[in-house]
Amino acid sequence: MHILPRLDLARPSRRHWLGYLLLAPAVILIAFLIVYPLFISLEISFQNVGIVRLDLPHKPFTLSNYTRLFASPDFWNAAWVTLKLVVIVTAACFVIGLGTALLVNQRFRGRSVARVLIALPWAVPEVIAVVIFSWMFDSSFGLVNWLAIQFHLSSGMIAWLSSPAGAFFVICVVMIWKGYPFVSIMALAGLQAIPDDYYNAARVDGASAWQRLLNITLPSLMPVLGVSLVLSMLWVFRDFSIIYTMTGGGPLHATQTLSLMTYEQAFSFFKMGYASAIGIVTLIICIIASRLMMGRAPDNL
Amino acid sequence: MKLRKLALAGMTALALAGVAATSAFADTTLKFVSWQKDEPGYRDWWASVISAFEKQHPGVKIEWTKVERGAYSDTMTTLFAGGTPPDIVHLASFEYQKFADNGWLEDLGPYIEKSKLNLQGWAGQETCNWKGQTDCIMMLYTGFVFGYNEDLLNKAGAKVPTNYQEFLDAARKTTRDVNGDGIPDQFGTGHETKGGGGQYLTEMMNYTLDAGAQFTDQNGKVTIDTPQMVEGLTRWKTIVKDGLTPRDLTSADTRQLFADGRIAMKLDGPQLYPIVQKGKARDQIKFGKDPFTPPMGGSSNVLAIAAEIPDDHKQLVWDFIQIATSDPFQSSFAAMTTSPAPDPRADIAEARKKVADFDTIVEAARSASAAHVDRLPKGLEIQFNEFATMMMNEAKRMIINDLDPKDVAKTMQAKAEAIQNQ
Incomplete structure (x- = not known):
C-alpha cells in the first residue's frame, strides 16, 4: 500500500526508475520470446539429440555437433553461399536503390508513378514474387528462355533452376528485385532531408553534378545508408522463404544458405542438436558482422 | 401461465437429462x-x-x-x-x-x-x-497407372508402349517443337524434378524398379551398387538429360500439362484421373497398364x-x-x-x-502390392528424408555433370550405408 508513494518517481534522482518500470514489460517479453529459446538452442547444441522434448532428461554434454559441423563440407559450402549472396545482393541493392532514389528525386512528369513503381516490389509478398520469377525462369516454358532464343542470345533452353550457376543467379535476381526498394525508399527519405542551400552554394562555386554527388549527397546520406546497409545485410543473411520456395537450397546445395541448412537438419532430418549448433554459429557470425558494420560508422548510426 | 412455465421447465429438464444420458463426453x-x-x-x-x-x-x-x-x-x-x-x-x-x-x-x-x-x-x-x-x-496404398494421349502417339507414329524400350521410343517421337519457335513445347513424358527428395525418388523409381533394382534387400542391407541399379539410373538420366520430360516443374504442373495435351505419356498415381477429366485433352487420353514391371506404387x-x-x-x-x-x-x-x-x-x-478406368487403378495397386513395392526402403525408414535427399542430389549431380551411372551407384551405396550406420 505504501510502497508506491515512498518510491516518489517524480523526484529527479529517481526519474530513471520510471523508465525502467515502463521498459520492464517489453524487456520481460523479449527475454521470454528470444532469450529463453536462444538459451535452449545453445543447450541443445551441446547434446546429441534428434527430436527434442523439453520434459525429457538431458542427454550428456558433447561437442560432437560442433566438431562434426566444422568438419562438414556442407557447412562450409553453406557459409560460402551465404557470404556470396550477402555481398552480391547487398551491393546490387545499394547501387540500384541509390540510383533509383536519385532518379525519382528529380522533378519530371510522372514522378509520382515512378516512385510507386520503384517501391512496388517491396510490397509484393516474397512467395508471390518467387512464383512469378519461377515461371519467368522456367527451364521449359519460361519467358526468359523464350526471349533469349528470340534475340539469339542462346541456341537452346537454359536450365536455370537445374544448374548450380543458373539457380544461384536466379536467386540473386529475385533477392535484388525484392530488396532494392528498401534502400531506394530510405535513400529517397534521406535525399529529401538535404537542404537545397547546399546544392545552390555548390553551384555558385561551380561544382559539377558529379562533385555535388560526391561531396554533398553521399556524405549527407551516410547515416541513412549505414542503417540500410546493416538491415539489408541481415535480411539477406537470414532470408529463408525466397530460397526455400524457389530452389529448396539446390541443385547440389548451390543455393543452400546457413538458414536453409539449419531448417533442413532440424525439420527434414530431425537432427535438432546438430541444427542448433548451425543456428548458434550463424547467430555468432551475424553478431560479428553487425558489430563490424556498426563499429565502422559509430557517429553515423 | 404457470402451466406453460412448468411445461417448459419440465421439457428443459428432460432434454438436459437426455443429453446427459446419451453422452458421457459432452x-x-x-x-x-x-x-x-x-x-x-x-x-x-x-x-x-x-x-x-x-x-x-x-x-x-x-x-x-x-x-x-x-x-x-x-x-x-x-x-x-x-x-x-x-x-x-x-x-x-x-x-x-x-x-x-x-x-x-x-x-x-x-x-x-x-x-x-x-x-x-x-x-x-x-x-x-x-x-x-x-x-x-x-489409409491408402496405390499403384501407378499409365496415362497416354492416343492422339499424340498416333500423330508421331508411335505405338502404345509395353516396355521401357518402346516407352523411350515413343517419348523421343512425341517430344517436339510444335510451333517451330526453336523451343520444345510438347514432351514425351513428364516427371516432377523440382520438389523434395521423396517425390524425386518416386519419379526415378519408375525406371529403377523396371530394371530390377532395389535400394535395400529384405534384411535392410543397402543394395544400390548393382548392375540393375546402374541400368535404372542410366534410364533416368536418358529421360531427363535428353529433354524427354520438362524440367523444374512440380507434380501439379506436369499433371496439368498432361491433361492439356502437352505431354504424351504419364506414369502417376490415381490422383491423375480427376485432373485429366478437367483437362483440354481428356477425350484423347486413355489409361492402361503400366509398361514398367512392377508398377511404381506404395x-x-x-x-x-x-x-x-x-x-x-x-x-x-x-x-x-x-x-x-x-x-x-x-x-x-x-x-x-x-x-x-x-x-x-x-x-x-x-x-x-x-470412373471408367477404375479396374485399371485397382489392378495397378494390386500388382504393386503383390511385388511389395514401396518407396520407403526397408532399413532406412527412420532416415528416409536424408536418404531421399542424398539420392536426389547424387542423381542430379549425375545429370548436371554428366557422370557415369556406374560411379554414381557406387557413391550412392557408400553414402546410403553412412546414413544407415550413423
Missing part, C-alpha cells in the same frame, strides 16, 4: 490435423467420416484443421514435441516411423484385437508395423492415436478409426476419391460406375 473436442482438408474427393470423404462419428457420439466434436503438406512434418513434430499432439494422428506413411520411434503413437494391437478389426489383406498394412508393434492403420498415409492423450480420448479416436475402416466407408472411399480402398472387402461397384 463438450469433448478431438483435434484432427490433416493436409487433405482441401483435396477434392478426400476432403468430402473425411467430412463424411467426421459427420458419422459426431452423430454416433453426441457432444463430441472434431476440430478439423488443415496444415499444408509442405509444412506438415514440421508442424506435427512441433505439436508432438510441445506435448500438444492432435488426438487423431494423420501422417504420411514415410514419416510416421519417426513418431513411432519416439514412443508418441499408441500401440493399436490391443484395440484391433478387442474390436476384432479384420486387417487380413489390407493393402500396405505391413508398413504400419514398427518394432513389433502396430502403430497405425494404412503406401500413402496412415491414421494413428497419439500416446499422450487421455484414455477416454484414445477410445474415441479408435471409434473414429473404426468408422473410417468400416466396409461401408471403405466403399465410399473408393467412390469419392477414385482411389483403391485398402480394405479388400470394399464394394467398388459405385467407383466403377463413376
Whole structure:
C-alpha cells in the first residue's frame, strides 16, 4: 500500500526508475520470446539429440555437433553461399536503390508513378514474387528462355533452376528485385532531408553534378545508408522463404544458405542438436558482422 | 401461465437429462490435423467420416484443421514435441516411423484385437508395423497407372508402349517443337524434378524398379551398387538429360500439362484421373497398364492415436478409426476419391460406375502390392528424408555433370550405408 508513494518517481534522482518500470514489460517479453529459446538452442547444441522434448532428461554434454559441423563440407559450402549472396545482393541493392532514389528525386512528369513503381516490389509478398520469377525462369516454358532464343542470345533452353550457376543467379535476381526498394525508399527519405542551400552554394562555386554527388549527397546520406546497409545485410543473411520456395537450397546445395541448412537438419532430418549448433554459429557470425558494420560508422548510426 | 412455465421447465429438464444420458463426453473436442482438408474427393470423404462419428457420439466434436503438406512434418513434430499432439494422428506413411520411434503413437494391437478389426489383406498394412508393434492403420496404398494421349502417339507414329524400350521410343517421337519457335513445347513424358527428395525418388523409381533394382534387400542391407541399379539410373538420366520430360516443374504442373495435351505419356498415381477429366485433352487420353514391371506404387498415409492423450480420448479416436475402416466407408472411399480402398472387402461397384478406368487403378495397386513395392526402403525408414535427399542430389549431380551411372551407384551405396550406420 505504501510502497508506491515512498518510491516518489517524480523526484529527479529517481526519474530513471520510471523508465525502467515502463521498459520492464517489453524487456520481460523479449527475454521470454528470444532469450529463453536462444538459451535452449545453445543447450541443445551441446547434446546429441534428434527430436527434442523439453520434459525429457538431458542427454550428456558433447561437442560432437560442433566438431562434426566444422568438419562438414556442407557447412562450409553453406557459409560460402551465404557470404556470396550477402555481398552480391547487398551491393546490387545499394547501387540500384541509390540510383533509383536519385532518379525519382528529380522533378519530371510522372514522378509520382515512378516512385510507386520503384517501391512496388517491396510490397509484393516474397512467395508471390518467387512464383512469378519461377515461371519467368522456367527451364521449359519460361519467358526468359523464350526471349533469349528470340534475340539469339542462346541456341537452346537454359536450365536455370537445374544448374548450380543458373539457380544461384536466379536467386540473386529475385533477392535484388525484392530488396532494392528498401534502400531506394530510405535513400529517397534521406535525399529529401538535404537542404537545397547546399546544392545552390555548390553551384555558385561551380561544382559539377558529379562533385555535388560526391561531396554533398553521399556524405549527407551516410547515416541513412549505414542503417540500410546493416538491415539489408541481415535480411539477406537470414532470408529463408525466397530460397526455400524457389530452389529448396539446390541443385547440389548451390543455393543452400546457413538458414536453409539449419531448417533442413532440424525439420527434414530431425537432427535438432546438430541444427542448433548451425543456428548458434550463424547467430555468432551475424553478431560479428553487425558489430563490424556498426563499429565502422559509430557517429553515423 | 404457470402451466406453460412448468411445461417448459419440465421439457428443459428432460432434454438436459437426455443429453446427459446419451453422452458421457459432452463438450469433448478431438483435434484432427490433416493436409487433405482441401483435396477434392478426400476432403468430402473425411467430412463424411467426421459427420458419422459426431452423430454416433453426441457432444463430441472434431476440430478439423488443415496444415499444408509442405509444412506438415514440421508442424506435427512441433505439436508432438510441445506435448500438444492432435488426438487423431494423420501422417504420411514415410514419416510416421519417426513418431513411432519416439514412443508418441499408441500401440493399436490391443484395440484391433478387442474390436476384432479384420486387417487380413489390407493393402500396405505391413508398413504400419514398427518394432513389433502396430502403430497405425494404412489409409491408402496405390499403384501407378499409365496415362497416354492416343492422339499424340498416333500423330508421331508411335505405338502404345509395353516396355521401357518402346516407352523411350515413343517419348523421343512425341517430344517436339510444335510451333517451330526453336523451343520444345510438347514432351514425351513428364516427371516432377523440382520438389523434395521423396517425390524425386518416386519419379526415378519408375525406371529403377523396371530394371530390377532395389535400394535395400529384405534384411535392410543397402543394395544400390548393382548392375540393375546402374541400368535404372542410366534410364533416368536418358529421360531427363535428353529433354524427354520438362524440367523444374512440380507434380501439379506436369499433371496439368498432361491433361492439356502437352505431354504424351504419364506414369502417376490415381490422383491423375480427376485432373485429366478437367483437362483440354481428356477425350484423347486413355489409361492402361503400366509398361514398367512392377508398377511404381506404395503406401500413402496412415491414421494413428497419439500416446499422450487421455484414455477416454484414445477410445474415441479408435471409434473414429473404426468408422473410417468400416466396409461401408471403405466403399465410399473408393467412390469419392477414385482411389483403391485398402480394405479388400470394399464394394467398388459405385467407383466403377463413376470412373471408367477404375479396374485399371485397382489392378495397378494390386500388382504393386503383390511385388511389395514401396518407396520407403526397408532399413532406412527412420532416415528416409536424408536418404531421399542424398539420392536426389547424387542423381542430379549425375545429370548436371554428366557422370557415369556406374560411379554414381557406387557413391550412392557408400553414402546410403553412412546414413544407415550413423
